[in-house]
Amino acid sequence: VYGFASAYLMTGEERFLEGAEIGTEYLREHVRFYDNDEDLVYWYHGLQVSGEREQKLLTSEFGDDYDSLPMYEQIYALAGPTQTYRVTGDPRIMFDIEKTIDLFEKYYKDDEKGGYFSHIDPITLDPRSNTLDKGNNRAKKNWNSVGDHAPAYLINLWLATGEEKYADFLEYTFDTIEQHFQDYDNSPFVQERFFEDWSHDKSWGWQQDNAVVGHNLKIAWNLMRMNSLRPKDEYVAFARKIAGLMPEAGSDRQRGGWYDVVARTLAPGEEYYRFTWHDRKAWWQQEQAILAYMILKGVLKDDEYLLHAREAAAFYNAHFLDRDDGAVYFNVMANGLPYLLGNERFKGSHSMSGYHSTELCYLSAVYTNLLINKVPMNFYFKPKPGGFKDNILRVSPDILPKGSVRLTAVEIDGKPYDNFNADELYVKLPAADRDLKVKVTITPV
Structure with missing residues (x-):
């Protein structure tokens, strides 16, 4: 769904929007549960289909998360619908997003010590339930529960709405990451798993004291996005730290590409960080490297970052x-x-769909054209009547440095339209009783 929506944003081809809307509707009809009593939305783990019979699976079937409600599943359920919302402004999608965020705030958030718990009990909705011990997930926090809000849905939600409450949520997310994930006295890699009090969890499941290379790069990429919304020296310093350490610690300097999971520390006498299982390279970790170094180059203008971005892209494309x-x-x-x-x-599997690969297509085009090569881009939207608040269509393709791009042309249903704000990147839509096809041109300054 995310992939179809992103493809429409870039091309305006109706078949892609049709796929995004049909996919979103399928998710709403088959995988969404609205709790009338609590006024919350949950998303099912999956469906078991046998002929005409459809059995909904609320709790996770995966070994790491078995019999629980892991937060990352709820987070990623919003990725496709939120990107579709950017295109259409469908109020039903916004309802689902808001009620899912309410679920996060009510049951996953740690109001005392900060951050979000990674799992909750499916019956009591308690992150401290003893039933979570079976997966070693009781009162735990991790990268997915704390940080994945931003790239999966929250940045796109802010882009679509401009609402301060979502900017505040983003700032809270990145301040939490900046405060707790750095561990550079002990390792070139961030610490990803924590107990409730933010002490380090180095005994969980497959991860133990190992690093996921792509999560480090993902943090750098998203810190730079956030810095363009609410600039902080700490965000840039953290992103630069990751960018400087990762090539030697997590990439293949001879053949190219980025590794998967490696030890966070060196044993006595070792010079290289040991592979946890293998030396294979996963598609999504290449995406994180490409986007991280592209946006670092585009914002900070350092040519070394462009070299790393191009090397990663060359390996991926080849x-x-x-x-x-x-x-x-x-x-x-x-x-x-x-x-x-x-x-x-x-x-295609439970961990691979169109999200990472199409996110790479979309954002690498945005960063390459608008920030690095300074080439204008067209984007397409199809807002529903009264879908967006005050008929304001926000068209910024990503969180980019303020003043780096302008909205220079708008067409509605193929005709020029001039009621737009070039600097704030929004279109004031005309009153209409049908969907409007909007084409915008974003031009680098």
Whole structure:
């Protein structure tokens, strides 16, 4: 759904919007649960379909999260609908987003010590329930529960609405990350898992004291986005720290590409961070590297960042694109050959859909054209009548440095339209009783 919506934003092709809207409607009809008593929205873990019979699975079936409601599933349920909302302003989507955020605030948030818990009990909705011990998830916090709000839905929600409460949520998210995730006295990698009091959890499941390389890069990328909304020296310093450390600690300096999971620390006598399981390279971690170094170059103007971005993009384009059958490989081996065994031979699974690959297409085009090469871009929207508050269509393609781009042209249903704010990047829509097709041109300054 996210992929279809992003494709429409870039191309204006109706088939992509049709896919996004049908997909969103399917999610609402089949995977969404509205609790009338609590006035909250939950999203099911999955569906088990047998003929005409459809069984909804509320709790996770995955070993790491079994019999719980993991927050990352609720977060990523919003990714596609929120991107679709940016295009259409469908008020039903906004209702679902708001009620899901209410769920986060009521049951996942730690109001005392900050951040969000990673799992809650499906019956009591308690993050401290003893039932969560079976997955070692009682009263725990992690990158997914604290930080994944921003790239999955929250930045796009702010882009669509401009509301201060979502900017505040973003600032809270990144201040929490900046305060707790840095651990540079002990490791070049961030600390990703925590107990309730923010002490480090180095005994959880598969992660133990290992680092997910892509999460470090993801933090740098999103810190730079946030810095363009509410600038702070701490955000830039943290992003620069990650950008400086990661190439030696997490990338393949000989063959190119970025590794998956490695040890966070060196054992005595070691010079390189050990692979936790293998030396394969996953598609989504390449995305984080490309976007992180692109936005760092675009905002901070350092050519070294552009070199890393181009190297990562070259490896991805050479090895991850299946030019015979289409789509993107899940994993490649260290030398770039596709890894086609087990679940990793699939191009679609519970952990791989269109989100990461199309997010890379969309945002790499935005950063390359608007921030680096200074080339105008067109974007497309199709707002519903009265969908957006006060008929204001916000068209900024991402959180970019203030004053770096302007809205220079607007067409509605193929005709020039001049009621727009060039600097604030919004269109004042005319009153209408039908969907309007809006084309905008964003031009670098």
